Amino acid sequence: MPELPEVExxxxxxxxxxxxxxxxxxxxREARMRWPVPPDFAEQLRGRLIVGTSRRGKYLLLHLDNGxxxxxxxxxxxxxxxxxxxxxxxxxxxxDIELGxxxxxxxxxxxxxxAVLLWRHADASHPLLAGMGPEPFSDEFDGDYxxxxxxxxxxxxxxxxxxxRIVVGAGxxxxxxxxxxxxxxxxxxxxxxxLPRYRVLASMIRDVLNEAIMQGGTTLRDFAGADGAAGYFxxxxxxxxxxxxxxxxxxxxxxxxxxxxxxxxxxPRCQR
DNA sequence: AGATTCGCCTGAGAGC
DNA sequence: TGCTCTCAGGCGAATC
Numbered sequence: 413m414p415e416l417p418e419v420e421x422x423x424x425x426x427x428x429x430x431x432x433x434x435x436x437x438x439x440x441r442e443a444r445m446r447w448p449v450p451p452d453f454a455e456q457l458r459g460r461l462i463v464g465t466s467r468r469g470k471y472l473l474l475h476l477d478n479g480x481x482x483x484x485x486x487x488x489x490x491x492x493x494x495x496x497x498x499x500x501x502x503x504x505x506x507x508d509i510e511l512g513x514x515x516x517x518x519x520x521x522x523x524x525x526x527a528v529l530l531w532r533h534a535d536a537s538h539p540l541l542a543g544m545g546p547e548p549f550s551d552e553f554d555g556d557y558x559x560x561x562x563x564x565x566x567x568x569x570x571x572x573x574x575x576x577r578i579v580v581g582a583g584x585x586x587x588x589x590x591x592x593x594x595x596x597x598x599x600x601x602x603x604x605x606x607l608p609r610y611r612v613l614a615s616m617i618r619d620v621l622n623e624a625i626m627q628g629g630t631t632l633r634d635f636a637g638a639d640g641a642a643g644y645f646x647x648x649x650x651x652x653x654x655x656x657x658x659x660x661x662x663x664x665x666x667x668x669x670x671x672x673x674x675x676x677x678x679x680p681r682c683q684r
Numbered sequence: 685a686g687a688t689t690c691g692c693c694t695g696a697g698a699g700c
Numbered sequence: 701t702g703c704t705c706t707c708a709g710g711c712g713a714a715t716c
Contacts (some may be wrong), residue, residue, distance in 0.1 A: 414710090446711085470711095485710080487710060487711090488708080488710060490710090523708095523709085523711085541713090574710095576710090576711075582708090582711090584709075673709085674708095674709070675709090
């Protein structure tokens, strides 16, 4: 499932193929996703030059020469591949953005939790991006910030850290891994965690995300980079998906429980 | 306001 | 082999 490192991996993979390329044609085979692809999407994109890419949280943005931006969210089963035009279609290939040089971006998403949207005149803030918390690599994000935001909150720290209004990009896998590294039990009430521990946590969140980006993301089921290659961070997971297996640090069996409707993994000995 | 639950989807895997 | 059932989950919307 694409979280921040996976989206960043895809962005880096896609960027060299799309920047300074002109969109020659867009094909929308399936518009029904998290939100429908706008009816005039293809028409609006045709002839536009892509001038850059960026990422906000788990949204991938293509910057167009007229100030519009394409918003792409991969949901949990989405892929964005760079292919040659005419590449054989498979089930769930929903959108193609063809470029002038014979390449194309192909959006594929079996579960259709993803989205492909057009953000017209991107000078004003987009409703889906407004209200998002800071990027984990920004100056604004640190232990003091987390500590300040968490005061008076009774929710589990794992839910708190996964809340995109607090900080973006810490999805289920990376929240679990960050909390393990910080030695914090995921069920602990966010408001009860001390400043020093939040400082460790903030730095672990950044470390985990950074390492995952360097490994090309985590491939558990669906994820692939823009070239179709798998990521490798799953080899470095300490707790996620390791229910009943021995903790890599102390050999105590890893435990699984459900927090906020999501499966959560932790070491009962290393995390307090 | 904060916390919790719901709903959107399909594929993989388990069980029969 | 093939069916049915359960689970996975990002995240906005609805509800408590």
